[in-house]
């Protein structure tokens with residue numbers, strides 16, 4: 001199917017759903033979509049491939065159903081990579097990753113997924129094809145809809161194409177030091193204030209890990225420091241720990257200097273992410289239940305709820321896509 | 325009671341300006357070709373007073389034009405006749421710097437440079453550095469999503485703001501934070517040009533000052549060779565901290581002005597800065613010099629110390645005023661193109677320059693394809709401003725036609741409303757209006773800016789303007 005014909009095929013499906021009043025569940029490779037009995041799956045998993053990629057522009061444009069692994073491999077051939085280090089759950093799509101705003105350990109240093117999004121092509125809830133943003137590193141014409149939709153989880157529009165800024169692949173080394181959690185949190189914050197070219201800081205199972213890119217001074221300023229493999233970043237991203245039967249995994253977003261939180265099993269992203277294993281929801285403003293079917297946080301203040309509802313009406317006035 | 329009386333009653337009298345004379349400085353921003361005296365100017369001293377101004381204006385159905393330092397170049401703060409200008413220059417406090425967390429919480433009227441100055445004692449700074457950084461406010465930076473020389477590597481404002489406190493037209497407080505779940509509303513507020521809310525508090529990311537920086541200056545015999553050399557640098561895995569290009573006219577003007585030793589016979593000059601750790605910078609500067617030489621640079625200079633580096637930058641940093649000396653007025657455009665189209669676009673601009681009989685100097689952020697053609701004109705010659713504007717619009721159209729955009733960093737304001745019609749079709753514009761309506765259903769926040777009405781675009785036939793003649797010239801264009 002040509003690019004244009006497959007796009008209009010999606011748009012026809014959406015227009016038909018409006019007529020039939022049929023709820024649509026947008027899905028990539030369905031690693032995580034909640035199943036609604038009354039919803040029909042609108043899968044974009046077949047819409048794959050790189051639309052354009054010129055390494056010298058530092059920009060790639062890709063269809064939303066493309067697997068992360070395929071995209072990363074194509075970039076690696078040109079010594080480039082996605083700067084936001086998305087978690088790879090097996091066959092995650094780039095569209096699903098974008099819709100869930102998923103980002104890896106380099107976030108505090110290079111930025112999160114939304115920081116690399118330059119433009120999107122999408123189909124709204126009326127079946128209208130549109131484009132926002134562009135394929136350039138700089139564009140401030142109109143509201144930044146492409147970034148706004150990061151994290152929209154298929155609730156406002158079907159994203160069919162995405163443009164990202166890409167970065168050169170860099171050689172990275174990981175070091176680790178055994179120490180207690182509280183000390184590690186303090187140290188990782190202190191280190192992030194120095195000119196050491198860090199790209200990762202985490203705490204896991206009694207050790208502080210940090211990753212450094214490119215040329216940097218020898219890390220022999222502490223006796224306990226040792227070099228380890230880069231595998232730890234894969235262990236933490238995606239983080240899929242073994243839990244006791246009655247425990248749940250919670251993802252907390254906090255300030256980097258937040259002191260240790262009870263039941264934390266890993267600290268990631270330079271201290272800004274804490275993974276907590278516990279039966280009950282930790283008492284904290286930014287907590288997400290991290291399970292095989294994702295649960296929305298839903299703790300917005302009324303004025304933010306009003307804005308989100310309003311935006312839903314703008315993009316999806318017939319409520320064809322499931323709610324956020 | 326009218327709106328001015330109500331404001332005077334609610335705020336200190338000296339916070340409200342309404343005389344012809346007192347309002348004059350608020351008639352325009354950096355795009356001084358457009359001027360309009362507002363009904364009044366309110367200069368609140370704290371967030372509570374901002375709230376009161378909004379409530380009063382809402383009650384009187386009076387439009388509000390939020391203003392930072394007024395350095396905007398797209399007419400974003402141009403008043404309406406019946407509007408109140410809400411100037412935030414008195415909200416100018418840095419509320420907190422947390423060196424361990426590397427964040428700063430500031431009021432909107434704080435000037436960009438003040439943040440870096442205040443953070444310097446901790447070895448930190450605020451990365452986005454628009455050339456106007458000594459004057460422009462952080463609030464204005466957020467509203468315009470400003471960028472600067474360093475944004476190829478360190479990002480625009482949107483990449484460096486972690487939380488915003490905003491007042492809507494009803495005076496209700498809304499907080500947006502990077503930790504929020506679901507839609508990224510924080511991103512939406514960046515670059516919203518004062519149309520979605522009044523930003524009253526901003527949390528910024530601070531980053532460590534790089535240990536070292538070196539500047540490589542390279543001269544080329546042709547623009548194309550220079551553009552290709554830029555491409556090679558980026559392709560080979562180096563992301564410079566700054567990558568600026570100047571054409572022959574700008575080189576001459578800058579050299580004449582600042583005497584930094586730029587090669588006058590060059591067709592194009594490249595300034596490429598690398599920064600980071602001492603070790604990294606040494607390696608990168610050498611690699612950049614090698615790559616540029618291999619790509620046809622006939623003269624290379626690498627700064628050997630901070631003094632030399634700063635000197636070499638002086639020409640580029642003063643390029644605008646330097647070019648300005650050749651003409652009574654100049655008009656600074658702002659479009660972005662894919663870098664691969666650089667040589668083609670510059671050639672086309674040359675042709676347009678001949679067509680319009682107006683000289684153009686090209687200075688631009690080559691790393692991210694952001695062009696700033698400076699069109700020289702004389703406002704005192706009848707019709708020349710109009711001609712200049714048409715020329716500018718043709719340049720923006722050219723940018724869109726090669727896959728670029730009508731503004732990389734200055735915003736749309738009133739200046740590029742017509743060009744928006746060329747970049748965005750109807751459905752997208754409808755979505756933009758929908759978004760505006762969600763945040764401000766009364767339409768009183770900076771009305772008529774940034775997003776053209778569908779009516780206006782239809783009138784322009786989506787910018788297919790024939791013989792340079794706008795249809796219905798008698799209609800108000802804003």
Ligand SMILES: Cc1cc2nc3c(=O)[nH]c(=O)nc-3n(C[C@H](O)[C@H](O)[C@H](O)COP(=O)(O)OP(=O)(O)OC[C@H]3O[C@@H](n4cnc5c(N)ncnc54)[C@H](O)[C@@H]3O)c2cc1C
Pocket residue numbers: 025026027028029030031032033044064065087089091092093094095096097099100102153154155157158159160289290291292293294295
């Ligand atoms: C065990 C496990 C637990 C996980 N827990 C969470 C969690 O709690 N929270 C979380 O956010 N992620 C979680 N993830 C990650 C999520 O599955 C990944 O983000 C994955 O990368 C998404 O890709 P996908 O193709 O499988 O998307 P899908 O699972 O098919 O879709 C994910 C979401 O994105 C939307 N979507 C997909 N494609 C598009 C598109 N083109 N346009 C618009 N919307 C689209 C869907 O509607 C859905 O809401 C988890 C993954 C696993 C395996």
Ligand SMILES: Cc1cc2nc3c(=O)[nH]c(=O)nc-3n(C[C@H](O)[C@H](O)[C@H](O)COP(=O)(O)OP(=O)(O)OC[C@H]3O[C@@H](n4cnc5c(N)ncnc54)[C@H](O)[C@@H]3O)c2cc1C
Pocket residue numbers: 353354389390391392393394395396397400401412432453454455456459460461462463464465466467468469470471472473517518519521522523524733734770
């Ligand atoms: C010599 C010169 C060089 C420049 N160089 C650059 C450059 O390199 N990069 C660049 O990006 N720009 C540049 N600019 C443009 C300008 O400086 C920026 O757009 C700047 O961000 C504007 O800030 P300001 O405080 O002056 O805003 P103003 O001009 O006062 O306002 C700009 C817009 O922001 C809105 N606004 C202001 N404050 C708020 C607030 N608190 N809440 C909501 N809305 C608000 C206004 O309504 C208006 O729409 C330059 C300008 C000049 C004169």
